[in-house]
Amino acid sequence: MDTDLFRLLQQQVYRDHALQARLFELTDPKDFFSAIQALAEELGHTLEETDMIEAIRAGRRAWSDRNKQ
Numbered sequence: 001m002d003t004d005l006f007r008l009l010q011q012q013v014y015r016d017h018a019l020q021a022r023l024f025e026l027t028d029p030k031d032f033f034s035a036i037q038a039l040a041e042e043l044g045h046t047l048e049e050t051d052m053i054e055a056i057r058a059g060r061r062a063w064s065d066r067n068k069q
Helices: 003-015 017-025 029-042 049-065
Strands: none
Touching: 003 017, 003 029, 017 029, 029 049
16 A cells, blocks of 8 residues: 555544544444545545555554564
8 A cells, every 4th residue: 555645544534533433333344445445535546455454454563563672
């Protein structure tokens, strides 16, 4: 995933509390991915599910590694 796009999406979600609430309500990963893809499209970008999976994994690695240094 393009790091700039990920940051743009992240900032959009951080700013919009209603969007955060809608995303938190989604329990099916496919629904979550669809919602994020729709947000990317609203911002003029295309986002593949594989890109989102990669970003999630990278985020989990960073979270897991945060105290190892």
